[in-house]
Amino acid sequence: MKPFLDRVAAFCRGKSVWVLHYDCGSCNGCDIEVMASLTPLYDAERFGVLLVGSPRQADVLLVTGTVNHRNRLVLRSLYDQMAPPKAVVAVGACALTGGIFHDSYNVLDGADRVVPVTVYVPGCPPKPERILDGILQAAAVLAAGGDGSGGDHMAGAGGPAAGGGGGRGGRVAAGGDHGAPGGA
Numbered sequence: 471m472k473p474f475l476d477r478v479a480a481f482c483r484g485k486s487v488w489v490l491h492y493d494c495g496s497c498n499g500c501d502i503e504v505m506a507s508l509t510p511l512y513d514a515e516r517f518g519v520l521l522v523g524s525p526r527q528a529d530v531l532l533v534t535g536t537v538n539h540r541n542r543l544v545l546r547s548l549y550d551q552m553a554p555p556k557a558v559v560a561v562g563a564c565a566l567t568g569g570i571f572h573d574s575y576n577v578l579d580g581a582d583r584v585v586p587v588t589v590y591v592p593g594c595p596p597k598p599e600r601i602l603d604g605i606l607q608a609a610a611v612l613a614a615g616g617d618g619s620g621g622d623h624m625a626g627a628g629g630p631a632a633g634g635g636g637g638r639g640g641r642v643a644a645g646g647d648h649g650a651p652g653g654a
């Protein structure tokens with residue numbers, strides 16, 4: 471078991487999650503929903519969720535859009551600049567699998583090809599409630615003392631076999647709020 475102070479620090483971290491958002495090149499649909507999830511309407515700050523502009527201050531990296539050969543270096547650099555423990559939340563079909571751009575010549579078919587994703591939030595785009603749920607699942611992983619790597623968590627309802635949304639290795643479930651074009 472971890473020392474007492476380490477457990478207290480992990481608990482506090484889970485109640486005060488600072489989030490860095492990186493858009494890998496989305497259509498802005500997911501980004502708008504991310505922004506909506508941070509507005510007073512959903513009041514993410516009641517959970518201690520705060521958007522920050524520096525990876526050095528962030529506990530959670532929120533990834534939207536299609537990861538490609540060009541932006542993968544930026545994504546990896548942001549992740550590497552975050553201090554451990556840290557978690558990654560992939561938001562939307564594009565960040566999960568490449569979405570409608572899956573199998574394109576310059577697309578890597580998911581953020582987890584570049585960084586270890588802790589929580590997958592399916593949808594095209596997912597609703598703000600589901601994005602918030604994904605952040606809180608990542609917060610729970612950090613609060614439990616996890617390092618956020620190699621996760622298989624999925625935000626929202628549905629299960630790995632729910633069908634329709636698709637994913638890799640049975641980890642990404644269906645249940646996107648507005649469907650996922652291209653079977654992503």
Ligand code: SF4
Binds near residue numbers: 500
């Ligand atoms: S998942 Fe859908 S809404 Fe989100 S960036 Fe991709 S195409 Fe746009």
